[in-house]
Amino acid sequence: MVTLHSHATRLGVLDIGSNTVHMLIVDAAPGARPEPEASTKSTIRLMQYLKDDGSIKKAGTEALLSAVEKAMKLAEEYEITQLLVLATSALREAPNGGKILRKIEEAIGQPVTVLSGVDEARLTFLAARRWYGWDAGRLLVIDIGGGSLEVAMGSDEDPTVALSVPAGAGRVTREFLPESGVADDDDLEAARKNIRKILEPMVKSFPKSKHPMHAVGTSKTIRSLARLAGAVMRQPGRVDTSIMTIDQLEDWLPRLAAIAPDQRTALPGVTPERTYQIVGGGLVIDEIMKALDVKEIEICPWALREGAILRWLDQFGR
Numbered sequence: 125m126v127t128l129h130s131h132a133t134r135l136g137v138l139d140i141g142s143n144t145v146h147m148l149i150v151d152a153a154p155g156a157r158p159e160p161e162a163s164t165k166s167t168i169r170l171m172q173y174l175k176d177d178g179s180i181k182k183a184g185t186e187a188l189l190s191a192v193e194k195a196m197k198l199a200e201e202y203e204i205t206q207l208l209v210l211a212t213s214a215l216r217e218a219p220n221g222g223k224i225l226r227k228i229e230e231a232i233g234q235p236v237t238v239l240s241g242v243d244e245a246r247l248t249f250l251a252a253r254r255w256y257g258w259d260a261g262r263l264l265v266i267d268i269g270g271g272s273l274e275v276a277m278g279s280d281e282d283p284t285v286a287l288s289v290p291a292g293a294g295r296v297t298r299e300f301l302p303e304s305g306v307a308d309d310d311d312l313e314a315a316r317k318n319i320r321k322i323l324e325p326m327v328k329s330f331p332k333s334k335h336p337m338h339a340v341g342t343s344k345t346i347r348s349l350a351r352l353a354g355a356v357m358r359q360p361g362r363v364d365t366s367i368m369t370i371d372q373l374e375d376w377l378p379r380l381a382a383i384a385p386d387q388r389t390a391l392p393g394v395t396p397e398r399t400y401q402i403v404g405g406g407l408v409i410d411e412i413m414k415a416l417d418v419k420e421i422e423i424c425p426w427a428l429r430e431g432a433i434l435r436w437l438d439q440f441g442r
Contacts, residue, residue, distance in 0.1 A: 133441065134161070136204040137429045138195050140228070140236070142170050142214035142270025142294055144344075144397065145188065147195035148429050149202045154441040158433045164198045166191035167397035170214040171270060171294035179220040188224065192231055208432055209236045212244060213271030213292065241288020245274035247431030249283040252340050254434055255426045261337030266412060267427060268343050268405050270294035275326060275412065277336055287329055291322045293345050293398075293405030305385035305400050312381055312407065319411045327415045339418045341368070342427035344398060345405035350423045351393025352376055369420040370413045377406045 132153035139146045146165045150158040168191055173184025180188075199207060209232060215221040216238050225236050239247070248267045256263065265283075267274045271292035276283035300315040301307050307315070341350070346368075353372035380388065381403045388399040398405075413421065 131441075132156070133206050134202060134204045135433060135436065136199040136202070136207045137432055138192070138199075138207065138209045138232070139429050139432075140188070140192070140209070140211040140215060142168075142212065142272075142292055143401075144168060144270075145191035145195060146429065147198050148433075149198065149204060150433055152433055152437055152441065154437055158430060158437070162198060162202055164195055166194055169270070169294060169397070169400075171298045171401075174218075174298070178218055180214070180218045180224060185224050185227065189227060189231060192228055196232060206436075207232070207234060208436055209234065210428070210432055211236050211238045212269060212428075213241065213288075213290070216240070217271070217290075241272050241274055242286045244269075244272070244428055245276040245286035245288055246283060247435060248274060248342055248428050249276035249278065249286065249431070250281055250434055251426035251428070251431035252342060252424045253281050254430075255424055256338060256340065262334060264336035264339040264416070264418065265424070266339070266341045266346070266409065266418075266421060268293055268345050268408055270401070273323075273326075273408055273412065275330075275416075277330075277334070285330060287326045289322050289326045291319060291408050293401040293408065295404075296408055297401040297404035301404055305403075306383070307381040307403060309378060312378065312403075315404070315407055316411060319408055320415075323408075323411055323415060326412075330416060335417070339421045340424040341409065341421040342424045344395070345402060346409060346421070347423055348393045348395060348398050348402055349373060349376070349406050349409065352380070352391055367420050367422050370410065370418070373406060373410050373413075377403065377410065380406065 132151040135152040137148045149162045152158045173181045249265045252265045262279045264277045269292045273291040274288045276286040278284040300318045350368040385400045388394045
């Protein structure tokens, strides 16, 4: 293992999302880049475990607890000194979410911070701002998870606009696309109409007079889509970043929807845990880009977990 920086904290960030449970371990020190030391991820896809009333089935609870246990084993192995635990939209909204949270808290021995959609948007925005710096100007950040879509914009570290709507990739797939995972043009158009309705309050709340100077996308779904769409324009000196245009995305979506989910993993960038919901996620990204008149987005490698680390360092790291 790497030797700790003299003022560093070995920090574990456990992110309990709608699609995955992810533990990221970093040696975090004030003023230093939070360098990943180790990580582990379990794919849950909670949307497949929802009952009609939105509550999570017993099998979903068991899958969650098993993933948390696996994550905590890594935390023990790396001897973390501080643990941040974040839960996002699926547990926030499930009628039995509180009960499940208590079970998770018992398993890890500390409280879970349940983030609102606006909290998620703000933390993700902070991560993108630190990644791109002040020269990015007015920054627009689009982030999609399994259950919700977050959008934030601003010129500072704290966005002036931070919004969230229930238009995550898993949710849209489950509610608006055929169960087989294969969709034709009519299916896609019907799904788009439903997505536009969900996005409407977000789009209405967005300031029309201010256009972003730099638009970025975060999340595994957007990274997968960008890689698939052939987003290879890299900025000199930037690592892990590429730019995806709306034309590239729109060109790929119908072709992707026509391929059976289990065959999509043969395509570049499509990972097994995203194969079923990547079309739903792509439709949401396409619709929000169109609605906000964004022609291209740069893919940002930092997102919610890095934002949580940076916020913690700002508050407690000194």
